[in-house]
Amino acid sequence: MSKVDRLRVGVVGAGWRGQYFVKLIAHFPDLLECVGVVARHEPARSEVAERWQVPVFPTVPELLSTAHPHFVVTSVSWEANPSIVDELVGHGIPVLSETPPAPDLPRLRELWERVGASELVQVAEQYALMPTHAARLAAMGQGLIGEVSSVQISSTHLYHAASLIRRYLGAGFERASVSARRFTGPLVNPSDRSGWTHDPIPHQATTTIATLEFEGGRSAVYDFTDNQSRNHLRSRRLLLRGSLGEIDDDRVVRLVDPETILESRIVRHQTGYELDHEGFDTAHLSVDGKVLWRNPFLGRRFNDEDVAMSAALLSMAGWVRGSGPAPYPLAEAAQDQLVGLAIEQSADEQRLVCTSQEAWAASLPHR
DSSP states (O other), rough: OOOOEEEEEEEOOOOEEEHHHHHHHHHHHTTTEEEEESSSSSHHHHHHHHHHOEEESHHHHHHHHHOOOOOEEEEOOOTTHHHHHHHHTTTTEEEEOSSSOOOOOOOOHHHHHHHHHTTTTEEEEOOGGGGHHHHHHHHHHHTTTTTTEEEEEESHHHHHHHHHHHHTOOEEEEEEEEEEEEEEEEEEEEOTEEEEOOOOOOEEEEEEEEEEEEEESOEEEEEEEEETTOOOTTTOEEEEEEEEEETEEEEEEEEEEEEEEEEEEEEEEOOOOOTOOOOOOEEEEEEEEEEEEEEETEEEEEEEEHHHHHHHHHHHHHHHHHOOOOOHHHHHHHHHHHHHHHHHHHHTTTTOOOOOOOOGSSSOOOO
């Protein structure tokens, strides 16, 4: 694609996440322009048009024929997403798909068979782009804890957690043996995606715990409770174990010579406190005085989700322009969903589930 000043972006879906993308696009008017949103129902179209002042369309063909987007973000239900991605690829349009790209393994395989060879589909998997995870990955890349052999994650669910597990372990498309169980217990749910629930009554919440063993011998523990990502009564935890030490959330312990063990902290530098008039923002994350991650959007007052999703969006823009690498190919997201589905299946059937080698594994080099 030739160089252009601004990329024209379409969005399919007018729900919470779809409108979130519209909001982020508006933050980068020199780079991106939202040229239309597709929503099936008239009330949703009216809401989006009034709230965001963008064109709205009832169908994908009308968006394409009228707005001529350079790429399209799909943010619809799991069931609807594969057919919309297929339709867009059929028109030669690059797609940034929401997660997961398909709801189950048969439809995941079918989607790959139909659009995988096009190399037009990327997926908006944001978790490795969040400041804390990006900083830990940078620390690993510097060899601070040696070769990482196991990860324990308790923060996000299924395919998102699988993405982080695979990235931290460098497991690529290796087969995995998965054993999972579910447990229930009472838990107050003070907040969810909509905000405060104002409900102080405990309800039964399900916790899924799984062990994963990859072909290369590396392992993971997955631990997730319903709504954990948004329930402030449940913490988010990550433990990386390497040959020279470990990273436990923000605590780094490692061996630096035969008789010396050092302990450090990954520190977030935040502006806007007390007499700091720069405004509340995250500047960088560092360890031992060395910056691991620097905020590319400093001054925009983004929270961590905004940072990660903006990074995914701009990475997609760079790829479409031909000036950057593919942000997160469909094959990677398909493998995440494959692992997530294996966790669910193991918990449902209370047995060991082994993932298979899928067609998309051959499409990318193994890390």
